[in-house]
Structures are given as C-alpha cells and as structure tokens.
Amino acid sequence: MTDSLLAEAGLLSPKIAGEARALDYLEEEQKRGITIKTANISLLHESEGKPFIINLIDTPGHVDFTGKVTRALRAIDGAVVVVDAVEEVMVQTETVTRQALQERVKPVLFINKVDRLIRELKLNLDEIQKKLIRIINDFNNLIELYGEKDQRENWKVDAAKGNVAFGSALHRWGFTVDIARRKGFKFADIVKAYEEERWSDLQKDLPLHEAILDMVVEHLPNPIEAQRYRIPKIWKGDLDSEIGQAMLNCDDDGPTVMCFTMVQVDPHAGLVATGRLFSGKVNEGQRVYLMNARKGYRIQQVSMYMGAFREVVDEINAGNIAALLGLDLARAGDTLISEEYKDAMVPFERIKYVSEPVVTIAIEPKHPKDLPRLIDIMHTLAVEDPNLVTTINKETGEYLLSGMGELHLEIACKFIVEKGLDIVTSRPIVVYRESVSDKGVVAMGKSPNKHNRFWLQVEPLDEKVVRMIEEGVISEDMGRKNIANILYKEAKWPAEEARNVWAVDEYKNILIDATKGIQYLREAREMIISGFRWACKAGPLCEEPIRGVKVKLVDAQLHEDPVHRGPAQVMPAVRKALLGSFLTAKPILLEPIYKISVSVPSQWVGSVTSLIIRKRGRITASSQRGPITTISGYIPVSETFGLSAEMRSATSGHAFWQSTFDHWEKVPENIAANVIAEIRKRRGLPPEVPPPSRFIDEA
Numbered sequence: 299m300t301d302s303l304l305a306e307a308g309l310l311s312p313k314i315a316g317e318a319r320a321l322d323y324l325e326e327e328q329k330r331g332i333t334i335k336t337a338n339i340s341l342l343h344e345s346e347g348k349p350f351i352i353n354l355i356d357t358p359g360h361v362d363f364t365g366k367v368t369r370a371l372r373a374i375d376g377a378v379v380v381v382d383a384v385e386e387v388m389v390q391t392e393t394v395t396r397q398a399l400q401e402r403v404k405p406v407l408f409i410n411k412v413d414r415l416i417r418e419l420k421l422n423l424d425e426i427q428k429k430l431i432r433i434i435n436d437f438n439n440l441i442e443l444y445g446e447k448d449q450r451e452n453w454k455v456d457a458a459k460g461n462v463a464f465g466s467a468l469h470r471w472g473f474t475v476d477i478a479r480r481k482g483f484k485f486a487d488i489v490k491a492y493e494e495e496r497w498s499d500l501q502k503d504l505p506l507h508e509a510i511l512d513m514v515v516e517h518l519p520n521p522i523e524a525q526r527y528r529i530p531k532i533w534k535g536d537l538d539s540e541i542g543q544a545m546l547n548c549d550d551d552g553p554t555v556m557c558f559t560m561v562q563v564d565p566h567a568g569l570v571a572t573g574r575l576f577s578g579k580v581n582e583g584q585r586v587y588l589m590n591a592r593k594g595y596r597i598q599q600v601s602m603y604m605g606a607f608r609e610v611v612d613e614i615n616a617g618n619i620a621a622l623l624g625l626d627l628a629r630a631g632d633t634l635i636s637e638e639y640k641d642a643m644v645p646f647e648r649i650k651y652v653s654e655p656v657v658t659i660a661i662e663p664k665h666p667k668d669l670p671r672l673i674d675i676m677h678t679l680a681v682e683d684p685n686l687v688t689t690i691n692k693e694t695g696e697y698l699l700s701g702m703g704e705l706h707l708e709i710a711c712k713f714i715v716e717k718g719l720d721i722v723t724s725r726p727i728v729v730y731r732e733s734v735s736d737k738g739v740v741a742m743g744k745s746p747n748k749h750n751r752f753w754l755q756v757e758p759l760d761e762k763v764v765r766m767i768e769e770g771v772i773s774e775d776m777g778r779k780n781i782a783n784i785l786y787k788e789a790k791w792p793a794e795e796a797r798n799v800w801a802v803d804e805y806k807n808i809l810i811d812a813t814k815g816i817q818y819l820r821e822a823r824e825m826i827i828s829g830f831r832w833a834c835k836a837g838p839l840c841e842e843p844i845r846g847v848k849v850k851l852v853d854a855q856l857h858e859d860p861v862h863r864g865p866a867q868v869m870p871a872v873r874k875a876l877l878g879s880f881l882t883a884k885p886i887l888l889e890p891i892y893k894i895s896v897s898v899p900s901q902w903v904g905s906v907t908s909l910i911i912r913k914r915g916r917i918t919a920s921s922q923r924g925p926i927t928t929i930s931g932y933i934p935v936s937e938t939f940g941l942s943a944e945m946r947s948a949t950s951g952h953a954f955w956q957s958t959f960d961h962w963e964k965v966p967e968n969i970a971a972n973v974i975a976e977i978r979k980r981r982g983l984p985p986e987v988p989p990p991s992r993f994i995d996e997a
Contacts, residue, residue, distance in 0.1 A: 299380060299410065299467035299506065300356050303341060306507035338560075338572060338603035338619055343511045350515050353619045357394075367394050369630050369684075371401040372532065372646070373559040373574035373619055375525075376518025378510060379437070380467075383411045383429065384419065386923060387436040389895040389930075389956045395437070396444040402528045404453055406461045406517050407437055408510060413466040416492045419925065423485060429924065434462055461517040463509045471500035472509035521617030522548045525576060532557075534776075535644030541635075544577035550615045554578030554586060556634040557646045563678045571628035572603065572621040578636060580620050581613040587640040591627035594637050598624030630684050648773060655687045655700035656890035656935050656959050658727045659707050662697060664720040672697065672721070675714050686710055700729055702959065704939065728936040730977065731805070731845035731888040731962055732837030734758050738883030740852050743875030744995040745867035749857035751995075752826070752868075754875040756883050759808060759848045763789050767806045774802040800851075801827045805843045807834050810850045818856040818863065825865045826851065829872025838877045839885055839987055840977035845962065846888075849876055878993030887970050890935040893960035895928060896945075898953040903927050905948040913937035914966075932960065 341352045355374055357367045371377070377398045381391055398405050409430060415421045421429065438454045445453060455461045457475050465472025473483065483504065491497050525548045529537070536542050544552020558573035580586075584597045601608040601621045614620040625634070633645040663672045676688040676699065686706070689698040701707040704726055714721055737757040744751050763785065766772045772784055778799060785796035794812075800823065801809040809830045813819060834844040851872075857863045894915065896906050900922065906929055907917055915933035933941075938957060945953050965973055978985060 299378075299408065299510065300339075300354065302467065302470045302472075302506040303354065303510060304339065305470075306341075306343070306505070306511070338621075340602050340604065340619070341511075343507075343515065345512055345515045351618070352511060352514055355619070368397055369559040371397055371403050372557055372631075374403055375521060375523075375528065376514065377403050377405045378408050378514065379405045380408050380410050381433055381437065383409050383433070383464075384414050384926070385897050385954055386429070386433050386928075387440070388897075389893055389958050391437070392440055393958055395440045399441065399444045399446070399449060399453075402446070402449075402524075402531045404449075404518055404524075405441070405455070406463075406513055407434065407455045408463045408465070408472070408513075409433055410465065410467050412464050412488075413469055413492065413497065416489055421924070423489065425924065426485065426489075430457075430464065432923065459517075461513060463513050465504070465506050465509060466497075466500075467506060469497050469500065470506045471497070471504045472506035473504045474509050474513055477504065477509055477512070525617075529576070532647050533644065534647060539642065541577070541639060541643060547577075548616045549577050550579055552577035552616070553639045554580055554584065554634070554636040555643070556580065556620070558628050558630055558632045558634065561628055561630050562682055567599075567608075567623055569626050569628065569681070570608070570621050570623060571625050571632075571634075572619065573634070575614060575616050575618055575620050577616050579613050579615045580622060585637040586625075586634050587637045587643075588625060588628055589633040589635065589640075589643060589645040590629065591632065593627055594640070595625050597622050629681065645775075648770060648775065654890070654959060655685060655702060656729050657703055657707060658698050658700040658729050659711070660696060660698055660724040660727075661711070661714070662722050664722055668719055671717075671719055672714070675717050675719060679710055679713065683710075703957075726939055727980070729890065730840070730842040730965070730973070732839045732842050732880075733844065733846045733886050733888050733964075734880060734883035735886050735964075736884040738879035738881070739990075739994075741875045741878035741882070741990070741994045742997065743871040743873070743878065743993065745863070745871040747862055747867055749862045750867050750871055751853075751855040752851065752871050752875045753853040754872065754879055755850045755852055756876060756879040757848050757850075758883075759806070759846045760789060761846075763808070764806050764846045767802060767808075772802060801830055803831050803834050805834050805845045807844060807847050807849060810848065812850045812852050813854060816854045816856070818858070819854060821860065822854070822856055822863060822868050825863075825868035826854075826872050828865065829869035830876065832869055833873040833876040833880075837885070838881055838993070839887060840974045841981055841983065842887070842977065844880065847880070847883075849879075874993045874995065878990050881988070881990040881993065887965040887974060888962040889965045889973075890959055891932050891961050891963045892935055892938060892957035893930070894933050894955060894957040895930050896953050896955040897926050897928050898949055899925055900927050902949040902952055903929065906945070906953060909944060909948050913941070933957065934963075935959070 339354050341354055343350050343352050355370045357370045379391065379395060381387055395405060415426050415429065434455060434457060441454050442450050460474045460476045463472050463474050481503065488500065491500055526546055529545045533545065537546060541553050541555060545555055555576045555578060556573050557576065558571045560572040562570045564570050580597060580600050582597055582600055585594060586597060587594045599610060600614055601610045602614065603621055608621055631648060633643065635643040663669055673690060676697065679686050680688045685702055687700040699707060699710055701710060707726065711721065711723055734756055735758060738755055740753050740755045742751055742753050766784065772781055781799050782796040785791040786793055795810055798811040799808055800811050809827060830849060837844040894910065898906050910917060910931055910933055913933055914937055915931050917929060917931040919930040921928050945955065974987065975985060
C-alpha cells in the first residue's frame with residue numbers, strides 16, 4: 299500500500315510499486331514480507347487542486363512489534379487501519395485499534411486483498427458484499443467497545459461516508475464509494491475485470507493512492523484540529539499556561555515542544571531522535587532541554603525521514619515529524635522543550651505498552667574477547683527498542699535478552715550477527731512472575747549491623763488496582779495526591795492507606811507506610827523504597843520478579859547515628875523482611891498467557907481445538923464466517939514454542955493465526971513445583987525453595 303503512495307509522490311517507479319516494498323527497506327523485512335522497523339516519510343499530495351503534506355508512518359503489523367505501533371501513535375493524529383478481506387478483523391486489528399483510540403488517534407479503514415475474494419475464494423457478489431459489511435460492523439464494534447464517549451458515534455466508519463476504502467494493494471487499485479460513484483464503477487465491473495484477466499486496467503481507472511490519500515485528507519484531522527482534543531489526553535500540564543496554549547493551537551511561534559517516538563543509532567551520525575513537534579520550531583544550533591535526561595543540548599542537525607533516507611532541512615515547524623542529531627541521551631517517550639522553559643514544562647504522559655516482554659534467551663559471544671562488543675550492541679538494541687529488555691548479570695556471567703515473542707528475539711539476534719558478531723543463544727525461556735494468594739505474617743528484618751529493624755507485611759494487591767497500574771491509570775510519576783484520590787475513590791481503599799503510598803514499582807507492586815511517629819523515618823525513606831524495589835526484582839521462589847503485591851511497612855527502629863543507618867544497612871533489612879513475609883503468604887508462580895485467534899477452513903476446526911486444549915489452552919469462542927471458522931482462546935506462552943510446525947501439520951498448512959500477550963495466570967499446582975525446580979536449576983540456585991525462617995529475624 300505504501301509503495302503506491304510513494305509512486306504517486308514521485309519517490310518510486312510505478313513499475314515496481316507493490317513489489318519494491320520501499321518502506322520495508324531492511325533485508326530481513328524484504329525476505330520475510332513483513333514490516334519490522336517503523337519507517338517515516340513525508341508526502342506531497344494534491345486534492346481538488348490544493349496541496350497537502352501527509353506525514354506517513356508505516357508501522358509493523360506483527361504482534362511481536364506492537365510496541366513500535368504504540369510509540370508511533372503518539373506522533374500521529376489519524377490511522378489507516380488495514381484489514382485483510384479474507385482473514386477479517388483479527389487479534390492484532392483489535393490491539394492496534396484499541397491503542398489508537400486510547401491516544402485519541404482517529405481511524406479510517408482500508409479493506410485490502412479484495413482480489414482474493416474473487417480469485418481464490420470465488421465468492422459471488424452477494425457473498426462479497428456480506429463479508430465486507432461484516433468487516434465494517436466488526437471494526438465499528440471495536441470503536442464502540444474501546445472508544446471514548448464522543449468517539450463512539452463520530453468516529454465510526456461507513457462506506458457511504460467515504461471513510462472506508464476497498465482494494466488490492468498488490469495490484470495497486472482501490473476505491474471509496476465516492477470515487478466509484480464519480481467514475482461510474484460498480485463492484486460487478488471489478489469482478490468482470492478479474493474474470494477477463496484485465497485487472498491491470500484497474501490500476502489506471504482506480505489508482506490506490508487516490509483512494510487512500512483522498513480519504514486521509516477528507517476524513518483525518520490536521521494537527522491544528524487534532525491537538526485541541528489530543529493534548530488534554532496525552533499531557534497533564536496546565537492547559538491555560540503559555541506552553542499549554544501553544545500546544546493546543548499547534549503554534550509555530552510558541553515554545554518548542556517535542557515528544558520522541560523513535561530513537562535509532564546511525565553508525566555514521568550517532569543517535570537520531572525522531573518525534574512529533576507539538577509547538578514551536580526546531581532548527582540547527584537551537585538550545586533545548588531533555589526532561590527525562592535532565593540535560594540541556596544544542597541541536598546539531600535537523601532532518602526529515604524519506605523512508606530509509608534522512609533529508610537535512612533548515613527548519614521544521616509545529617505539527618510535523620522531525621529527526622534530530624546531537625541528543626545522545628534521548629529515548630522514545632522523552633519530552634524536549636526550549637531550554638528557557640525547562641522549569642515550567644511537565645513531561646508528556648508515559649507511553650503505555652499493551653504487552654510485556656515474556657520470552658527470554660541467553661546470549662554469549664563465540665569468542666570471549668567479543669564480550670565488550672556484545673554489551674555495546676545489546677545496549678544499542680535496548681535504546682532503539684524499549685520493548686527489548688537486556689539484562690547483564692556480571693556476577694553469574696549471564697547475558698539475557700527478553701522480548702515479546704520468538705520472532706522479536708530472532709530479529710534482535712540477526713541484528714547482532716549483522717554487526718559482525720558470532721553469538722551462541724539458548725533456546726527460548728518463558729519469563730514468570732512470583733506472587734501471593736494470602737496475607738503473610740508481619741516479618742522482621744535486621745540490618746547487617748543489627749542496629750536497625752523493620753517489620754513488613756505482604757498481601758495480594760486487588761486485581762482492580764493491578765489493572766489500573768497496567769493501564770497507566772496509576773503510575774509513580776503522577777504524584778502521591780493523585781494516587782491517593784484514585785485509590786480512595788475508584789478502588790475504595792481506606793483513606794489512611796491511600797494517602798501513605800510510598801512507591802509503585804514497574805512490576806505492579808505497591809509499598810505503603812503504615813507506621814506512626816517513627817524517628818528518622820523520613821531520612822530513611824528513599825533507602826526503604828530502594829530495598830522494596832530490590833526485593834521485588836527477584837522473589838524467593840526462583841528469583842523471578844514479584845508481581846501484584848501490597849507491601850506494608852508496619853514498624854521500624856532506626857539507629858540515631860546516620861552512619862549506622864546508611865543504604866548498606868537499611869536496604870538488606872527491608873528486603874529480608876519483605877521476602878520473609880512473602881514466603882508465609884501462600885506464594886504462587888504466575889505464567890504469561892497469550893490470547894490466540896485461529897482462522898481455518900471448517901473441516902480442520904476439530905484438529906485446531908484439540909491442539910490448543912492439549913497445550914493447556916482453553917477455547918472461549920468459535921464463529922463461522924463463510925467457509926472460514928475463527929477460533930478464539932487462551933494458551934500459555936510456554937506451550938507455544940514449536941506451535942507453528944504443529945499447527946501446520948494438524949491443518950495441512952490451512953490455518954492462519956495470531957497470538958498476543960494478554961494476562962498473567964497462576965501456574966497449575968500440579969506443575970508449579972517442577973517449573974520452579976527447573977528455573978532454580980537453570981539459575982544455579984540450591985534445589986529447595988528457602989524456608990521463611992531464612993529471612994525472618996528473631997526479636
């Protein structure tokens with residue numbers, strides 16, 4: 299589809315459009331026929347004699363790269379959601395549409411591969427029409443389900459309104475109802491063109507770029523319109539301030555405000571930070587400030603992306619996408635502001651990812667001398683893709699890479715090899731979490747010097763609060779007062795508890811101060827929080843992160859001399875007390891669960907169902923759509939390694955499926971002990987889980 303748009307803009311030869319996949323410029327993308335990296339391009343398009351700049355971002359469709367879609371959504375105001383006419387609305391369609399609506403990004407719909415309905419499925423006109431109507435209805439159901447109140451009716455798509463396009467990106471034709479009416483085309487003419495092998499004529503009569511770009515210009519908002527309703531959602535600063543007004547009005551003359559959505563390391567130019575400019579202008583030599591890095595910079599170069607290439611420009615103004623050089627600590631999600639406004643700026647809301655890294659591999663270089671290079675490359679990977687988590691444990695010599703799925707990690711390893719490094723990788727390992735199912739005892743931990751004591755109690759965190767943290771409703775950077783209001787009003791927590799939340803960590807755990815009048819507690823607070831985070835990073839069952847627990851600091855005794863209550867004393871004591879109470883609170887192991895959707899001809903339904911059930915999965919729904927049945931359900935991530943081969947074998951290659959991380963679930967008791975034992979063995983830990991007495995000190 300993007301090839302057709304590039305050809306129209308004169309950036310690609312029409313002869314190779316549809317086959318060149320110009321924005322999928324990586325060798326791996328061309329080989330696999332999928333998008334892996336996000337690519338930006340700015341197009342000039344004329345509609346009814348008026349010129350328009352369209353900033354286009356081509357994002358990956360594969361679920362393993364959902365994080366790149368999430369980041370791109372911050373930079374855009376509208377989205378063309380591409381749905382396969384044969385497969386219809388799938389798990390990933392639902393995921394990206396939900397993400398877009400959460401960022402107040404308006405969607406339009408392009409139903410692609412209509413040619414397959416005619417050539418392969420040989421559907422008649424009535425059957426094609428029913429299928430297309432069903433896709434539009436299913437898409438509108440997503441808007442009804444995930445849209446905000448005023449989006450639900452205003453943003454629904456309707457072929458008669460012109461915000462649905464139909465076509466074949468491969469054969470480069472497409473139309474909206476308006477275009478078909480204007481050009482006197484009926485669907486029967488398209489069917490006839492295929493029957494007579496004249497489909498190449500459709501490229502001339504109904505060029506795809508015209509349908510897509512006209513739909514974008516007519517139905518998607520420009521930045522001046524969009525920022526008025528998007529800024530209140532993605533920025534929690536004062537809208538009446540100078541910065542707030544400049545962003546609401548997309549003002550070129552306002553303070554420079556930018557949110558980065560992509561960071562790449564160019565071997566020649568260094569770090570390239572790309573993002574959306576919400577107000578002001580950017581130009582070479584300008585003094586700016588990065589909010590997260592807390593550092594001022596001078597912009598070394600301003601450019602715009604044209605697919606694989608960057609074009610250097612003098613200046614870029616508000617509402618556009620810019621790529622900047624010279625900001626070595628910039629990261630995706632960071633906020634840039636004119637240096638003179640740094641003290642008045644509130645950073646943008648944190649980008650919320652719908653998935654978490656749930657699969658891990660261990661990596662080591664074939665030649666030990668390459669270890670420093672491996673560490674550098676892993677650091678680059680983590681900078682470019684925040685959904686890849688790199689863990690370097692210098693004590694055990696373990697180098698781990700965690701990602702969204704097998705493909706995500708496979709691509710990351712290919713990147714390392716392309717850098718000229720020979721590596722050895724382990725088989726994929728599932729990431730687990732540790733949690734509790736009951737309230738633990740109040741456990742006491744003494745500092746190594748025995749001069750400080752802490753009493754902590756662990757209990758399960760209500761599922762509603764865990765969900766709020768996952769969805770970003772509660773986050774540590776929103777301030778204690780806001781957290782207290784939400785917990786008190788929404789989660790019905792006692793006012794005292796809600797007011798005294800000290801920390802919310804990345805693994806969805808909360809630390810509460812339940813003490814009264816403890817001397818020196820204020821001075822020790824940050825050390826206690828650090829001890830809490832340290833304990834939650836590696837639980838006592840098998841050193842997997844702790845998730846979904848409420849930790850209460852019940853009491854404390856601190857030495858009067860600050861020398862005797864430093865971090866080396868406080869943090870180990872807090873950690874011991876937390877882990878001791880955890881082990882008395884009926885600890886459980888949680889495993890990641892994928893939501894799976896399989897489209898398959900009806901005769902293979904039994905094979906697919908029995909395969910999912912055999913792999914500890916469960917079926918939640920099954921719906922017939924013409925000759926294709928869609929089966930939906932859940933399956934543990936640990937059971938999906940090698941699923942491709944088994945699914946192909948069970949259905950003779952007729953199944954098409956997608957799976958995406960959905961939630962964490964308790965590992966069944968009959969296998970939990972074995973899983974814990976395996977993880978402990980892999981980590982070189984003693985075979986037995988330690989007893990609570992190992993961590994709980996006697997008074």
